[in-house]
Amino acid sequence: MAEGTIRKLSDTVSIDLAKEMLGKDGMWHCRKCGEVTARRIRMQTIPGARRERWIRCRCACDEEKARKAQEEAISREKKAKVEEIRKRSMMGDRYGDARFSTVTEDARSESFIRTLEVLQDYSENASKMLERGTGIYLYGPTGVGKTYLLAALANELMECMHTVLFSSIAEILKRIRGTWQKDAKEDEEAIFAEIRTVEFLFLDDIGQENFGISGSDNWTREKTYELVNARYNSMRPTIFSSNMSLEALRAKGIGQPVAERIAEMTTIRLELTGVNRRRRRNAV
Ligand SMILES: Nc1ncnc2c1ncn2[C@@H]1O[C@H](COP(=O)(O)OP(=O)(O)OP(=O)(O)O)[C@@H](O)[C@H]1O
Ligand SMILES: [Mg+2]
Numbered sequence: 001m002a003e004g005t006i007r008k009l010s011d012t013v014s015i016d017l018a019k020e021m022l023g024k025d026g027m028w029h030c031r032k033c034g035e036v037t038a039r040r041i042r043m044q045t046i047p048g049a050r051r052e053r054w055i056r057c058r059c060a061c062d063e064e065k066a067r068k069a070q071e072e073a074i075s076r077e078k079k080a081k082v083e084e085i086r087k088r089s090m091m092g093d094r095y096g097d098a099r100f101s102t103v104t105e106d107a108r109s110e111s112f113i114r115t116l117e118v119l120q121d122y123s124e125n126a127s128k129m130l131e132r133g134t135g136i137y138l139y140g141p142t143g144v145g146k147t148y149l150l151a152a153l154a155n156e157l158m159e160c161m162h163t164v165l166f167s168s169i170a171e172i173l174k175r176i177r178g179t180w181q182k183d184a185k186e187d188e189e190a191i192f193a194e195i196r197t198v199e200f201l202f203l204d205d206i207g208q209e210n211f212g213i214s215g216s217d218n219w220t221r222e223k224t225y226e227l228v229n230a231r232y233n234s235m236r237p238t239i240f241s242s243n244m245s246l247e248a249l250r251a252k253g254i255g256q257p258v259a260e261r262i263a264e265m266t267t268i269r270l271e272l273t274g275v276n277r278r279r280r281r282n283a284v
């Protein structure tokens with residue numbers, strides 16, 4: 001308020017003459033919108049004794065200002081929340097900017113367009129997918145853009161404030177092995193709690209692991225079962241990508257119980273074919 005323009009009406013109400021004017025009705029009005037900004041009311045305190053008091057009113061401009069401030073606060077809060085979700089998602093830098101809008105469409109590949117359509121539809125119906133626990137199994141040869149498309153989906157989900165973990169079986173197993181260190185920051189239970197509770201779990205590149213018969217391969221197979229089973233029991237959506245079909249995954253030795261659970265969890269199956277984008281770009 002500019003100095004010299006303030007008039008005190010009471011201990012609690014001051015008028016800014018630059019912005020307000022006294023109306024014929026004896027009340028103060030906003031110079032801009034004309035609405036009442038301060039009105040006098042008569043109060044009956046004790047029987048017989050009347051007292052007058054000024055009270056402040058919000059004019060249309062004040063309402064607008066308050067609405068904007070509230071909107072800004074909400075958007076700030078949302079931004080902070082999305083930022084927090086992104087931090088926890090383990091989405092790396094490489095695919096951090098992937099969005100459906102940044103996908104360079106490969107018009108020649110029908111499977112690409114179909115995949116993009118299904119994933120977009122999935123993201124638009126995210127709450128329903130979450131409720132139903134609908135998962136996705138996306139498979140196809142290397143370099144066709146599976147991780148990129150799933151990252152775009154994950155990023156879109158996070159923008160809508162859904163919690164996401166974008167990881168892989170191999171990465172999660174590495175985290176579990178990390179808990180064996182003496183100075184480990186997390187324990188295995190915390191990792192499993194995250195697996196169970198995150199809204200959308202992305203397991204990229206399943207099938208890269210060794211499910212052979214050596215001791216460590218056995219551990220990998222058992223932990224893979226535990227991870228998939230934990231998620232299966234939570235009934236929340238899991239989105240897989242792989243170089244192999246579910247049948248091939250089963251043949252590789254992931255185990256019948258795991259394969260069956262994945263099949264049940266992923267009612268959306270997508271095969272992505274096309275050119276190897278990495279090879280095309282780097283010509284190796
Ligand atoms: N639609 C797209 N628009 C722009 N860049 C893309 C698109 N799809 C993929 N890429 C880029 O092409 C490269 C290969 O894609 P991506 O890593 O998603 O393949 P992939 O199918 O996951 O391969 P792999 O099976 O080896 O994991 C990446 O560098 C990625 O950034
Ligand atoms: Mg990939």
Ligand SMILES: [Zn+2]
Nearest residue numbers: 030033059061
């Ligand atoms: Zn006003």
